Amino acid sequence: MANIRVDLPYLRQAIANLRLNAEGHRTIADTALQITRGAPSYDGEFGPRVEADGLEIHSQYMQRHREISEQADHVERIVDAFEAADLAYRDRFEQLLVASPASDPRPNGDRPWWAPLIIGMADGWDWYDQNVNPVVYSAMGAIADSLKSIGDPNRNPRMAAFHRMLWDGLESWEDIARMYALTVGYTAQAGLEGRWDDAGRGFQGVVQEELELAKAGVQGVGLLIWGIVTTPFRLPQDIGEFASAIDERGQGLDRGWDVIFTGTMLAGDVSGTYALARPLGLVNRVNRLVPQKVPASLEPGVQILEQTGASFRGQNVGRLLRSGEVPVETVEGIGVAGGIRRGSGILVTADAKYPGSTSAALFEEVAHTLQRGSLGLGAEVEAKAAVAQWVLNNKVEVNPSWYLSRDIFAFQNGFAQGGTEGGLAAIRQLLISENYPNIYNVMRPGFLYIRDFLTDSWIIASGIPHDGLQDSAPQPTTP
């Protein structure tokens, strides 16, 4: 049985010690510089060599200082998360003592009125422990692992900060959830064995922890587990849904899961609320949005894809999309006509059909047509990444529309990682978070603009007008 113990004052002290230790490393780094700087030259045979050694020592110790400081911050975030849960618990404690069934008086030796609930809970617990817990922990591990590669604070401060928030939130939630699960298991076992005093204490603990979790924000999970206690008959339906939502992710079948990984939403939903309930809600919401086949409203976009010869695994994209044969998670792999593919990303070349344009920019237009719902989302992300790549490569100053600028920012964040899977995930998160919530009925066609410095104007470099060419750069759009 796992043992979870968090001594917050001790951890606070450890954090302070870590910070002192980090400062000690920095002091050594600085002192080494002072000692070695200004050594006499001896015709270059002594001074420069000593100074070089000093620089090396300084660099090494500063690196250690940064890493230890970062790890102190890490522990502090975990402690903060636990303290928040503690506070939530204390707020409710007095009420619980009065309200919980375990405080009811009952004759010695009699089965308490709530015994059937405990027995029901025992059945539910077995099922839950065998079917839900493994996928919960596995899913949380998958989330964290998939984001672990993008946390370089030097190259990517924004993504690193986001990554840390997520990671620490997940860890804290996992510990709390495990505690809760253990209490449920303990109570259920006590009920099975007729140890009613123990079961009563456990039951009370379950209620307390349930409210602690609920206060902390894990309402979805908490309510489902609360369902084990109060209405065992709901088990197959409620927990089944819960388990399958997570299990889909585990099996790679959850087609809307990508949308969970959105910067703003996830930072708020996950780290601020100990992780899982709202993302689960998002999954369900997004899954409902995912069309099985291309709706009629997307037809124009599909036609454009066909015209440009876009293909996926050698097959016409339009046909695949219409038939629903391309799962949404692979749409991002769709080839760009005239482009050069590299791995899962896209490199851009000029498209002869559209002078001054890039096929990726064209593709972006198509993606905008497709963007309603998740079906086109992957394509849009890839296309914008490609546009951003082109803009960066050509050192083009882009239009002031914050949509495109943010895309490029997102690209820089993501592909600074070298086009890795983590980098692509970073792009996806940022683009979706920046664009997706407000994009409907707001986003104009995604023209690519080039600044004409001679006339101080903007030239549309590419794009297919949806409602006529614009002769000036768009102003930032307020959703």
Place this chain on the structure above:
Amino acid sequence: MPFVQIPVRRPKEIVPLEAELIAAQLHGLRERGEALAAELASIQSGLDQNWNGAAKRRFLLDFAVQPGASAADSAMLGEKADRIARLQVTVWQTVLETIYEPG
């Protein structure tokens, strides 16, 4: 008188006086570094004993390298100090040499 003395410049390898001082100061830093590394090991051990759970497990997975890394930094510092203490430079000295000078 066939022998005369003339001044001649000769190279000489020496360890600069400053080398010893700098090396000593760096060794002082090394000792402080070793103390910090030991302190990190102590912090790690304390966390291991006083904290349980997934968060701790994952944290220590990353943190476990730090005591060793810090100790390695100290060792590196000591090696640099030793190297500096042995650094030799070339200085030129004028010495009188006796040579034979035929009448």
